[in-house]
Amino acid sequence: MNDSRRWLWMAGLALGGWLLYQLLPILSPFLIGVLLAYLGDPLVDRLERWKLSRTAGVILVFSLFGLVLALLLLVLVPMLGKQVMRLYELTPQLLDWAQHQALPWVQTRLGLADGFWRFDQLKAAFSGQLGKTTDILGMLLSQATASGLALLGWLANLLLIPVVCFYLMRDWDLLVTRLRSLLPRRREGLVVGLAGECHEVLGAFLRGQLLVMLALALVYAAGLMLVGLELGLLIGLLAGLASIVPYLGMVVGLGAALAAGLFQFGGEFSPLLAIAAVFMVGQMLEGMLLTPWLVGDRIGLHPVAVIFAIMAGGQLFGFSGVLLALPVAAVIMVLLRHAHDFYKLSALYGESPSGSEEPPSPA
Template sequence: MTDSRRWLWLGSLLLLGWLVYQLHSVLSPFLVGMLLAYLGDPLVDRLERWGLSRAWGVILVFGLFGVILLALLLVALPMFGRQLLRLYELAPQMLDWLQHSALPWVQVKLGLPQGFWQLDKLKTVITSHLGQTTDIASALLTQVTASGLALLAWFGNLLLIPVVGFYLLRDWDLMVARLRGLLPRQREGFVVALVGECHEVLGAFLRGQLLVMLALGLIYAVGLMLVGLDLGLLIGLLAGLASIVPYMGFVVGFGAAVVAALFQFGGFELYPLIGVAAVFTVGQLLEGMWLTPMLVGDRIGLHPVAVIFAILAGGQLFGFTGVLLALPVAAIVMVLLRHAHDLYKLSDLYGKPVSGPDDPSSTA
């Protein structure tokens, strides 16, 4: 590649990054729609192999997505709201425990000065708002009314997601074929292989790890609710989301469940704690022996550190749009770095030095 072409590619990448930065506020519905199309394309392809047309396959897949979303709105959302309210009510007790038990222990162990924590103001604010649900709702309604234009824009973006996703999913194979037809003929095989590796990495994460997260969230939530934990659904979903990084879901969920059990059952009650431990043990065993081998397999995934850095960096640079772009970009960068590593190993720069007459190793 000549220097002029390299500068052209570099300028194109910089222009693309600038455009994404300038348009990130309107890109979110298109990126979510593209994500839905990417996730639904294998299902539509399978329905096509069974004899359905592409359009009917897309309609059935979107119908399935709609049923799942409706079930979540009708069943899970009210339960989730009640548990958030319960967490809000337990907050003063948690602050009391921190102030009178946990933080004094930390102070004694670390030799910190008296009163280094100041939780009284936070506790007063939370306690003063308990039972004032109507006042909170009125304040929220006032704020929403004051920003009605932003609310309409948010609903417009929300309604745009299924429209964009439907058309992208319907024309997905056609768009892929047209993009492949635009590739330079001499580089087509290399580019297709590179995109295939990126697809393998991204597919292993999105279609594999995200399904593992969903399954673990359901297992933890159902198990903790069967144990009798009031915040079981909330903690289970939190643990499932944290499972985007291996073992983080177990650490976060188990710690939160133990603390919630201590507050709810009043101290170190043996049976609730054993139940919490059993739920997370079963979840980890199912993940290691069944969920991950079946849903992810031995395909190459993203390193946990790469996942954390990509999400944080994307959110810092582009907000919610950056979070949506983070994992696909990280998958592509990882594949490119792997190829750059292979090229470096084959280059003269990495080659072994030639032993000369002044080389001490040559006279040894």
Template sequence: MTDMRRWIWLGVALLVAVLLYSLHNILTPFLVGILLAYLADPLVDRLERLGLSRTWGVVVVFGLFTLVLLALLLVLIPMLAKQLVRLYELAPQMLDWLEHVALPWVQSRLGLADGFWKFDKIKAAISTHMGQTTDIVGVLLSHATASGLALMAWLANMVLIPVVGFYLLRDWDLMMGKLRNLLPRQREAQVLGLAGECHEVLGAFVRGQLLVMVALGIIYSAGLMLVGLELGLLIGMLAGLAAIVPYMGFIIGIGAALVAGLFQFGGDLYPMLAIVAVFMVGQALEGMVLTPLLVGDRIGLHPVAVIFAILAGGELFGFTGVLLALPVAAVIMVLLRHVHDLYKESDLYAGDIDPEL
């Protein structure tokens, strides 16, 4: 009977996996809605403890989220768009600088042969492509017109996300209670313990790390803009996004900022030192303030596990897989730790020990 139950549970798991894979193209708004509900549930719980009803707490949280989103749309996104346009305009000059200054310097230091880089062909191909796409708005509109159905599906998903998130957040505690009541009574404590550990990891990495990413993006962007770097906001935001993997944001950000600084400031030493100082301060704040305050000493995921999970999720399920990657990796890590503990306690690990030895 026990074997039969195991086969039934295995069949159910396989069926769920097949359904997820078959429906992954339409799962994005629901997964984002679940993520929003999970992240916002502690805030709604606090509002409930202050005397608000669950529904009004959700309304307040969604109102705050809408205000933040509007602020991004009205302030941050236009600034980023200007910097993207500026990067587009500077690309030919950056290619010239790379061809006539940076690559010859590397070539002379490494003793490479003349014409080693074959940069003329690369530059010609890039320049030809850029010459055909001078009207950025026109290109975007042509792509949108050519794929109208895809655009409509994307807009529908954007509309569905807040709707799904609102209803899930309103009924979150109720759904969690019903799921708990469905647990086998004899396994309830064990399952709740595993769920608590998964929540600990998810809280540390999804909720805490996202806040660290936002804080680092603000620190890097503000510092680089104060230094006077033209692409400071763009590079700072990219460095903050890359901070989902520890030290990745620092490496990508300081590398891109130094290249942009070399191009903009030439050989001026002080702006370059200021760029390095910005990232050193950001890294120090992350290690001494942000991570202890926002993430704490809870168990996180290894950076290699994060990279593999994101790449594997994107390869298997596209954008939906990227959304699922970190939560699934966190749950798998918790389960593997318990499997490791069971293995250490099993006869397979200990073996038959001869008492005479």
């Protein structure tokens, strides 16, 4: 009977995994809705403690999300669009500067042979595309018209996200209670404990690290724009987003900002020093204020685990895999930690539950 039940569970898990893989193309809006509902549920719970009804709290949080999205679309997106187009226009000049100034300097210092760098073909190919900039919108419209069903599907998925988010946020506590009632009674405590640890890891990363990312993006973008860097907003936001992995944002942002500063300011030392100071201030704020305040001493995911999980999820399952990567990594991390504890207490490791004992010294 036990063997039959075990095989039944394995068959059920295999069938569930197969169905999940087959449904991946339509899972993206549901996963994004679940993520937004997970992030918004603590705010709704806090509003409930302030004597506000669950539905009213959901409407208030949902309106807050919509207001933030509207501000991004109305203010940030046009500014970023202008900077992206400016970067597109400056790229041939950047290539020219790299070919005739930066790379010859590196070539002289490293003693490389003449003609080691070959940028002529790349520069010619990119410059030839600049004349087609005004045709980009027409090209996109023609492709959208040619694949009308794909466009309708994309719009339907986009409109589905707020619907899924609203209903999940409203019924989140009810769904959690129902799921808990389905657990085997003898295993309820163990499963609830593991789920609580997964929630701690994932919540610390998502609610903590994402807020740190946004704060650093604002600090970097504002600082670089105050310095006068032409592409400061774009580089600052990219550096903040790259901060999902600790220290990666500073490395990527500082390198890109210094390269852009060298191109814009030439050999002037003061602007480059100011750019470096912006990232130093950002790192000090992250280490002394943002991370202790927003993340605290809760358990987070290791940076290497974050990089591997995101890349593996994207490689195996596309965009849906990227969305699933961090929750799955959090669960695996908790299970591995418990497996490590069981291994340390097992006879294979050689320790008893009361701790290891010193071997008797030879007489």
